Amino acid sequence: MDETERIVRKYYDDIMRYFICRTRDRTSAEDLTQETFLRWIRYARDLRFPTEQKRRAYLYTIASNVCMDYFSSHTQTEPLEEDIPAPESDGELAIVLESALAKLPDPQREAAVLYYYSGFRVKEIAQIQNVTVSAVKSRLKLARDTLRQILSDKEGLF
Amino acid sequence: MKLTDKKLKKLLREHPIPVTPAGKEEFLKQIQTKTGGIIMKKRNLRLILAAAIVLISLTMLVSAGAIAYYYRTPGGLVISPDGAASSDITDTSINDSGIRGEGYHIHTVTWAEADGQTTLAVWAEEDNLEGLTAIIDGKEIPLIKNTFNMTGKLTGYTTTDIAKPSVFTLSCTNPPFSQTISFTPEEIMAESSSNGMILFGSAQGNKVYIGVNAPYFLDSVLSQTATIDFVFTQDDEAIDNEGNVYSSVKSASNTDRETSLMVWQEYELPAVNFITSLASKNVEIMFNMIDACSNGTAISAKIPVPENGETLTGSWELLGCDGFSYVLDSVTRNDDKLIYTSADGITYHGDNYTLAADNSYHSAALAVNGAWSEVNGGGGDETDYEIRFDSGVIESLADENGMLDICVYMLRIGFIGNWHLDFGE
Numbered sequence: 007m008d009e010t011e012r013i014v015r016k017y018y019d020d021i022m023r024y025f026i027c028r029t030r031d032r033t034s035a036e037d038l039t040q041e042t043f044l045r046w047i048r049y050a051r052d053l054r055f056p057t058e059q060k061r062r063a064y065l066y067t068i069a070s071n072v073c074m075d076y077f078s079s080h081t082q083t084e085p086l087e088e089d090i091p092a093p094e095s096d097g098e099l100a101i102v103l104e105s106a107l108a109k110l111p112d113p114q115r116e117a118a119v120l121y122y123y124s125g126f127r128v129k130e131i132a133q134i135q136n137v138t139v140s141a142v143k144s145r146l147k148l149a150r151d152t153l154r155q156i157l158s159d160k161e162g163l164f
Numbered sequence: 165m166k167l168t169d170k171k172l173k174k175l176l177r178e179h180p181i182p183v184t185p186a187g188k189e190e191f192l193k194q195i196q197t198k199t200g201g202i203i204m205k206k207r208n209l210r211l212i213l214a215a216a217i218v219l220i221s222l223t224m225l226v227s228a229g230a231i232a233y234y235y236r237t238p239g240g241l242v243i244s245p246d247g248a249a250s251s252d253i254t255d256t257s258i259n260d261s262g263i264r265g266e267g268y269h270i271h272t273v274t275w276a277e278a279d280g281q282t283t284l285a286v287w288a289e290e291d292n293l294e295g296l297t298a299i300i301d302g303k304e305i306p307l308i309k310n311t312f313n314m315t316g317k318l319t320g321y322t323t324t325d326i327a328k329p330s331v332f333t334l335s336c337t338n339p340p341f342s343q344t345i346s347f348t349p350e351e352i353m354a355e356s357s358s359n360g361m362i363l364f365g366s367a368q369g370n371k372v373y374i375g376v377n378a379p380y381f382l383d384s385v386l387s388q389t390a391t392i393d394f395v396f397t398q399d400d401e402a403i404d405n406e407g408n409v410y411s412s413v414k415s416a417s418n419t420d421r422e423t424s425l426m427v428w429q430e431y432e433l434p435a436v437n438f439i440t441s442l443a444s445k446n447v448e449i450m451f452n453m454i455d456a457c458s459n460g461t462a463i464s465a466k467i468p469v470p471e472n473g474e475t476l477t478g479s480w481e482l483l484g485c486d487g488f489s490y491v492l493d494s495v496t497r498n499d500d501k502l503i504y505t506s507a508d509g510i511t512y513h514g515d516n517y518t519l520a521a522d523n524s525y526h527s528a529a530l531a532v533n534g535a536w537s538e539v540n541g542g543g544g545d546e547t548d549y550e551i552r553f554d555s556g557v558i559e560s561l562a563d564e565n566g567m568l569d570i571c572v573y574m575l576r577i578g579f580i581g582n583w584h585l586d587f588g589e
Contacts, residue, residue: 010195011192011196014188014191014192014195015188015192018187018188018191019183019185019188022183022187022188023180023181023183026181026183027181036187039187039191040187040191043191043195044195047195099175099179100179100180100181100182103175103176103179103181104181122172122173122176122177123176123177123180123181125177150172153172154172157172157175
């Protein structure tokens with residue numbers, strides 16, 4: 007397996023989830039995921055990174071830039087103001103969480119996805135989002151408060 | 165049961181959004197085709213085809229040792245033959261600041277040195293320029309079209325058969341044009357005396373770029389409405405690009421977010437004049453940023469309303485949308501005015517980082533109950549904030565506990581950085 011294939015296999019799903027959360031559109035998420043890896047191939051494939059974590063962070067930086075390009079040419083639609091139903095089974099929980107994340111403003115949503123789904127540290131998220139550490143902390147705090155509000159009354163969720 | 169951060173993290177990580185594996189496998193199959201990856205997708209077919217050409221060309225050029233170090237200021241498209249990682253790599257569009265003429269559009273002219281080799285590159289929108297030549301000290305050097313197209317939008321014409329140029333003529337036979345290009349040998353960088361901001365200048369060709377790398381403001385600047393004004397001063401007098409004294413303020417709102425540098429102002433002027441007038445002189449640059457925190461993301465504090473003439477003390481933290489916090493520590497009532505004070509001024513949220521008072525200033529506007537108006541809202545300097553109210557309405561705006569909901573509505577920060585422009589030789 008060559009290095010490109012290894013990178014794609016390892017990170018494709020995570021990047022896809024990242025775009026699903028940010029765009030709330032699976033079709034666009036697929037296109038943007040592939041665009042991210044194309045840019046990786048074009049510009050970053052031959053770079054050397056001291057650690058795998060730095061490589062991953064760089065990939066997400068590309069993804070974040072791809073998303074910004076997408077938003078600059080597409081109007082973001084606000085999610086409908088509707089209640090999020092309680093999950094009836096464990097399998098539906100992921101969809102409930104996705105719906106809850108969709109209600110966050112984009113900067114908070116991106117920070118939350120990077121932190122909770124992708125496992126990045128606050129400092130890494132600051133680099134990816136091109137903001138300060140404190141700005142990331144603010145975003146995560148606000149995201150957490152909102153998610154807590156949305157999810158806390160869901161019966162049997164936790 | 166309270167949803168703690170730990171529980172939330174566990175919840176999200178144990179229940180990731182489902183994705184199907186089919187897209188990944190199809191993508192892998194396509195990029196591993198013999199053609200090097202021509203992928204048919206719904207959008208961006210042109211970029212995808214360009215990527216395929218790039219893949220092939222990159223392989224050829226790397227193996228031939230022909231790739232040199234391409235650097236464009238400000239920010240940068242950087243490729244190094246040894247593959248060193250660089251955060252400057254970007255595929256964004258280049259600022260449209262080049263030479264325009266009928267039948268051609270030169271975006272940027274760059275030179276760079278690496279491994280003892282100098283590369284001159286002309287980046288053009290057109291890929292069919294004929295007879296593009298650099299005339300340096302009377303010697304004509306043809307520029308060769310480079311199939312390695314970094315951006316998917318521009319074509320590079322390059323030569324490595326040169327020494328480091330300073331001034332030369334760029335000419336073309338089809339379409340016919342001739343242009344004098346001048347380079348400055350150094351990119352000027354100056355770090356601000358505090359706050360971690362970097363103010364920088366770069367002169368290239370007939371353009372001078374002035375920019376600021378201000379990570380503390382990036383979030384608010386790029387998500388809110390903001391303007392930056394540059395005022396050049398010398399010996400406490402404002403000067404213009406030519407070195408003449410003036411009092412007007414230049415403003416700009418450009419950002420190039422995808423590079424590590426924020427370019428806020430571009431001055432089109434003969435670089436030689438700028439250099440001549442300001443070489444080896446200290447230049448102060450002051451910029452103001454107005455950030456409207458009016459999208460509701462600022463966090464407010466409930467602050468009691470004192471009796472007339474009374475001062476209440478406390479510690480009330482307001483969080484602005486830009487991550488800055490203001491800890492108000494007293495409120496004094498004077499008839500229909502409330503004066504809030506903040507002994508520490510602005511602190512950076514969570515880090516108790518204080519903007520140095522000697523080379524920066526700020527003012528803010530506070531809003532009442534989420535809304536700012538000229539009357540029921542007020543501005544102030546670093547430590548005092550005054551809100552004026554219509555006569556007799558303060559109590560009607562307060563809640564049942566006698567508290568007003570106060571938040572930051574607008575923030576203005578000025579910063580003075582010292583530059584020393586020295587172009588050396």
